[in-house]
Amino acid sequence: MAGPSLLWPESRAPSERPAVWINAAMSLDGKLAFSGGKRATLSSPRDLDRVNGIRATSDAVLVGAGTIRKDNPSLRVHWERLQGLPPLEGIRRDPPPYRVVLGSLRDIPASAKIFDGTLPTLVFSTRGEDVSRSQGSLKVVACEGPRVDPMVPLRWMRSHGIRRLMVEGGSAVLSTFLQGGLFDRLTLFVAPVLVGGSLAPSLVSGRETHTEGDLTRLRLTASEPLEGGLLLTLEPGVGPVVA
Numbered sequence: 757m758a759g760p761s762l763l764w765p766e767s768r769a770p771s772e773r774p775a776v777w778i779n780a781a782m783s784l785d786g787k788l789a790f791s792g793g794k795r796a797t798l799s800s801p802r803d804l805d806r807v808n809g810i811r812a813t814s815d816a817v818l819v820g821a822g823t824i825r826k827d828n829p830s831l832r833v834h835w836e837r838l839q840g841l842p843p844l845e846g847i848r849r850d851p852p853p854y855r856v857v858l859g860s861l862r863d864i865p866a867s868a869k870i871f872d873g874t875l876p877t878l879v880f881s882t883r884g885e886d887v888s889r890s891q892g893s894l895k896v897v898a899c900e901g902p903r904v905d906p907m908v909p910l911r912w913m914r915s916h917g918i919r920r921l922m923v924e925g926g927s928a929v930l931s932t933f934l935q936g937g938l939f940d941r942l943t944l945f946v947a948p949v950l951v952g953g954s955l956a957p958s959l960v961s962g963r964e965t966h967t968e969g970d971l972t973r974l975r976l977t978a979s980e981p982l983e984g985g986l987l988l989t990l991e992p993g994v995g996p997v998v999a
């Protein structure tokens with residue numbers, strides 16, 4: 757198992773925000789899920805162990821409201837999955853990592869796992885949100901709209917002691933953080949499958965690109981085969997020019 761990739765890149769993060777570690781699993785054609793966003797299991801079992809290792813050493817795990825609506829994730833650490841990993845630096849069982857949602861609570865049913873009261877949960881939404889929903893373990897932070905400037909939640913979290921933020925998706929959130937350069941590491945499990953179609957969400961959506969100058973460039977720092985797939989580790993910045 758890749759020991760170094762479970763060490764947080766904290767020293768590279770600017771002091772105004774937490775270190776941001778983005779993790780995702782995608783198909784060979786860059787899809788995150790099935791058509792219409794139906795959840796697809798693209799990670800291998802050992803990759804899921806690794807993902808839990810990142811969660812267990814983070815202070816907070818962030819997803820977009822779209823992922824909550826589609827996947828209803830618990831965003832909890834599955835402690836039982838950590839047994840095959842090397843000793844992890846900075847595991848935080850108590851308090852456990854916050855779960856963080858970017859977007860509105862609209863269309864998220866009261867039965868959603870993020871409302872189960874078992875973990876501290878932050879929601880960063882625009883001003884139309886009902887902040888009176890903040891109670892118990894749930895805190896709603898109203899941000900200036902119409903879209904949340906991602907630096908607002910990042911600064912808020914940093915000033916509230918969150919130094920390590922894992923970002924798990926989905927497509928809109930990954931676009932914001934990746935194309936905005938708001939990350940210190942990206943780990944990407946590439947599954948040897950093709951999803952196909954045009955209605956399955958891609959790793960990034962975001963703005964249209966027209967020239968090489970519009971490309972978001974990343975630097976590949978490691979690649980390793982993992983259970984038939986490929987685990988890539990990347991950082992922001994320019995590597996060898998490939999396009």
Ligand SMILES: NC(=O)c1ccc[n+]([C@@H]2O[C@H](COP(=O)([O-])OP(=O)(O)OC[C@H]3O[C@@H](n4cnc5c(N)ncnc54)[C@H](OP(=O)(O)O)[C@@H]3O)[C@@H](O)[C@H]2O)c1
Nearest residue numbers: 780781789793820821822823859860904925926927928929
């Ligand atoms: N393979 C993987 O690793 C992985 C991981 C996670 C998710 N996924 C997949 O990703 C898909 C979901 O992706 P998605 O793009 O639909 O959803 P998403 O990125 O999870 O969430 C999009 C929503 O987040 C909110 N949002 C994002 N940026 C915002 C901003 N700057 N300000 C305010 N709100 C913001 C908006 O919520 P409002 O609509 O409330 O405005 C937006 O509709 C699902 O199919 C899921 O299965 C895959």
